[in-house]
Amino acid sequence: MFTTADTAMTTALPLQLPTGWFDRSTSCGDDEDICRQVFDWTGNQSTANAADLIIGRPLAILGLVLLALVLRWVLNKLVDRVVSRAGAGVLPDRLSDRFASANATRRVQRAKTMGDLLKSIITGVLIAVFGTMILSEIGVNIAPIIASAGIVGVALGFGAQSLVKDFLSGIFMIFEDQYGVGDVVNLGEASGTIEAVSLRVTRLRDVNGTVWYVPNGEILRVGNMSQNWARAVVDVTVGYREDLGKVIRTLRDVAEDLWQDDEFSGVIIEEPEVTGVETLGPESIGVRVMVKTEPMEQWRVARELRSRIKSRFDHEGISIPVAQRVLWQDGPQADEHRS
Helix, strand or coil, rough: CCCHHHHHHHHHCHCCCCCCCCCCCHHCCCCCHHHHHHHHHHHHHHHHHHHHHHHHHHHHHHCCCCCCHHHHHHHHHHHHHHHHHHHHCCCCCCHHHCCCCCCHHHHHHHHHHHHHHHHHHHHHHHHHHHHHHHHHHHHHHHHHHEEEEEEHHHHHHCCCCCHHHHHHHHHHHHHHCCCCCCCCCEECEEEEEEEECCCEEEEECCCCCEEEHHHHHHHHCCCCCCCCCCCEEEEEECCCCCCCHHHHHHHHHHHHHHHHCCCCCCCCCCCEEEEEEEEEECCEEEEEEEEEECCCCHHHHHHHHHHHHHHHHHHHHHCCCCCCCCCCCCHHHHHHCCC
């Protein structure tokens, strides 16, 4: 038989259950605003979980995506501002020193390339950071992913050493301004005009029209023939019987006339120089003329200088020796000619 006390205990038992029998923080997860609000309104855990899955998490993911896009837009705007200032030559002293030696066009090209590089880095970092946050929001355990990424990174580091080398070399080439689009360079096996520069490969076209793709990591040396200034070097040969004093005076006059010409005065930087006798050959004497010019103008100046030298030598009666060959012929035909 139950006593009165037992009956009272049995009756009061439901009222003595812990008020925290449902742990909403555990059921609703870390981001529990939507879940808790819906549970407070409905008192139904399934409805609260569904609301969190359908509304709460998508809103959180959407917020992360929007935040990433806003950050990317703001950072890209900052990069564009720095690029525009660099292209205009307006930079702090520490940065302006790196761009001071470049002309306006080259400065704009280099600044744009550096801006594209910075934008790519910003995009990659934002994708990595916010991608990890979105996976965590979905409920994916990111610890194994991070560990796996480290292992994969090490494996790629060993397996793609040449690719990493190409990218690192490309970064340093762009930052150090070794060459840019439009420059005429010698890269060892290939030489020509640069058409495109990327982080991995450099594309150039030679004088025959052949396009060369050179991985940046394979470029051991760079000969840039169009950076800052250039020099037209013309070697002229004259006979041993010519008066060297007259030859040198004539060459100096021709170079001086070219320098004073309105068509070339803007591209010749300094007064032309006749260095004198450079070579003593079997049949001729070599005299050198050097003209310092603007970048990419040395070939045009050299062609014009050669043409004027030929005309002036003809007028002054200075001969340019021509190589001669003596042919010896044996056999019946030679005997017939001798007879």
